[in-house]
Amino acid sequence: MEFITRREFIKSTGIAAASAVSIAFLPGIAFSASSGEAAFAASAVIQPSFAAPAIALSGQSFPFRLSPSGARASIDSAWIASPGGKPFVLSVENGHFIPTVPPPPGMYDLYLEVSMGSNKRFEKQPLAVKIVERFKTDYCFGAISDVHFGDPRISSMIKDFSVEETFKKEIQILNENQIEFCVCCGDLSFLPPRSKKEIIDYADALTSAAKFPTFTVPGNHDGYTSGAGGKINFDTLAQWTRSFGVLDYSASYGDTAILGVNTYNASPDKRNIFGGLGEVVDSGYVTDEQLLSLDAMFAEVKQTSKLKIALGHHNPTNTVKDVNGPFEIVPFTETGRLELLSLFEKQSIDYFFCGHVHGIYRERYANTEIVTVPTAASRPADGHPVAIYLVKVSDGKITDIETVKIAEL
Ligand SMILES: [Fe+2]
Structure with missing residues (x-):
């Protein structure tokens, strides 16, 4: 198989395939479910989350907060996807997530790959991001x-x-x-x-x-x-x-x-x-x-x-x-x-x-x-x-x- 970066891989394939391959390439990742699904956890990023979602304009950045205890964790990759839908990769800059391609309006789950030293985690926050075309009056x-x-x-x-x-x-x-x-x-x-x-x-x-x-x-x-x-x-x-x-x-x-x-x-x-x-x-x-x-x-x-x-x-x-x-x-x-x-x-x-x-x-x-x-x-x-x-x-x-x-x- 030709080597591609994780980010490129996520861009070009679905979430299910991505999690399956991450088991093969990154054996250190802690999965909570044997199916390879991401853990419902907020060890590094505590907002946006399921309980404190972000509502952002399409193509615009939105802020995130790192957990005080997880501040040493680095975000290896981040993306949003609706269930069964195409993932939209987020780049990380100055405490903000920036979609690399503008996602269409809709509800998205937030996915994160984070690591602390040699420990890696793959986490999910359902319904954590809503993308809108405009904010209604x-x-x-x-x-x-x-x-x-x-x-x-x-x-x-x-x-x-x-x-x-x-x-x-x-x-x-x-x-x-x-x-x-x-x-x-x-x-x-x-x-x-x-x-x-x-x-x-x-x-x-x-x-x-x-x-x-x-x-x-x-x-x-x-x-x-x-x-x-x-x-x-x-x-x-x-x-x-x-x-x-x-x-x-x-x-x-x-x-x-x-x-x-x-x-x-x-x-x-x-x-x-x-x-x-x-x-x-x-x-x-x-x-x-x-x-x-x-x-x-x-x-x-x-x-x-x-x-x-x-x-x-x-x-x-x-x-x-x-x-x-x-x-x-x-x-x-x-x-x-x-x-x-x-x-x-x-x-x-x-x-x-x-x-x-x-x-x-x-x-x-x-x-x-x-x-x-x-x-x-x-x-x-x-x-x-x-x-x-x-x-x-x-x-x-x-x-x-x-x-x-x-x-x-
Ligand atoms: Fe009550």
Whole structure:
């Protein structure tokens, strides 16, 4: 066989053939699947990722972030491809990916070959890149929350209710409405250690059907740890980081800024659902260090974006209590709660989309509209439906938030 570079090879052949040959030529590559498929992992590049996608104009570059722990890793090659489609090679320059040939508009998975010393990895982030011809002035986006894969609670209230089937139906509705993107305010999963796979179930459901990218942040259920005697044996949030990359992020659709906030930033022992720390285990935390980095992130888009949308799981106003059986739980601890609200005010955040309480609520804090997104597939709060939102934007303003009811108790 005539020798060609890996990059040339990728340009001229399909992904399946490329991964098969990489086994033959690069035996050091760590594959997670015996089929030779790329691992769903974000060891070197943490954004764009499945949870923090990039939406770029055709032929334009888009930025990426290296993992602080993977900063020593080098990117051997990068490309985007739609399933079964032709790959588009990305060159790497100054923290940006630059398509060598303009990809046509559509949804793409991001593929990376990275190495650290003699260790090589072949990684994939599904639905991580959307290429558009132009950014629309009038468009629609979807908002979902609290999908809760693995949660049995609602199936005891509605006969034959399936989280997976309900979520698939919602993805179909979002596809039919031709949304530009979706935001998801967390709680993809239920409890560890069962949830070892459940955040991936959420990703798989979207990957198999969605025609849009989804900006996702973790909820408390995606951050639970398990263990006893002070020893943590499983951390769902660590699994999130390994699979989906970034936890706090700044992304955009044209002049709309989309700012992801991890509101469950407590130490692993405080997130231990079996560890006996009581009801506060569910509540929101934002650390001082995180607030500093969010401040810088928000400041960067303050002047350049017409519409600034933040999303997180817990609502820091604590106006709506989380009712769980006989307990009324305050959604946010005092760790960073008021500081996060002040940050929204200081950086003129227009909207904060959140979840957690499984209901439909709207309120205002200073100039920020706080929109609670209902549960997409779990037990709703009393008197509230299982539902999703369709959000209409016109010339940098949200003009309508439509509730699409899926089920009522
Ligand atoms: Fe939830």
